[in-house]
Amino acid sequence: FSLVELELGDLQQLPEPGSGLPAGIRTGPIGTNHYRAAWKTVVDSYADTGFTQRWPFQDFVHTADPACWRAAWNGQDMVGVALCSIRRHDHTVGEVEELSVRADQRRLGIGRVLLLDGLRTLREQGATTARLFTGTANPHRSYDLYESVGFRRQNEYVRYRKPLA
Numbered sequence: 001f002s003l004v005e006l007e008l009g010d011l012q013q014l015p016e017p018g019s020g021l022p023a024g025i026r027t028g029p030i031g032t033n034h035y036r037a038a039w040k041t042v043v044d045s046y047a048d049t050g051f052t053q054r055w056p057f058q059d060f061v062h063t064a065d066p067a068c069w070r071a072a073w074n075g076q077d078m079v080g081v082a083l084c085s086i087r088r089h090d091h092t093v094g095e096v097e098e099l100s101v102r103a104d105q106r107r108l109g110i111g112r113v114l115l116l117d118g119l120r121t122l123r124e125q126g127a128t129t130a131r132l133f134t135g136t137a138n139p140h141r142s143y144d145l146y147e148s149v150g151f152r153r154q155n156e157y158v159r160y161r162k163p164l165a
Helices: 032-045 057-062 110-124 142-148
Strands: 002-008 025-029 068-074 077-086 093-101 129-135 152-158
Touching: 002 142, 025 110, 032 057, 032 068, 032 077, 032 093, 068 110, 077 110, 093 110, 110 142, 129 142
Parallel strands: 093 129
Antiparallel strands: 002 129, 002 152, 025 068, 068 077, 077 093
16 A cells, blocks of 8 residues: 655645535634544544554553644534644644544545634644655545645655564
């Protein structure tokens, strides 16, 4: 499989979100009181995939940097997250570390709105460019979403997996 590094070269040129969110869905920042729901949203979104690393809640909390995190809710239920951050060694570069939408809420435009919301938040925090990594074999076509908002391929890293008995 391949892991692809993508870059959005100019955060000043973000496209408009488009048609918006489905009725009843709202977005906003993720506070500390939302950590467990955000973690569960990510973990649940990978539940049906193979070779996904286990991500304990304590590891999530330990690395939490919520300044640029965004979430989507349907009522009280979190249905998607965009976990973005500013690179520690270069504050002009933002990273999309995770974009996850619950399986029953996919293909409704929530991921696009969350991604653009996260990118705008990165821009507000001083980032001028953004990067992310994604797998080319992703069955949810995230690669297409990233390209549609302006991300372009920078590098491809080929990986091999072998299940251990």
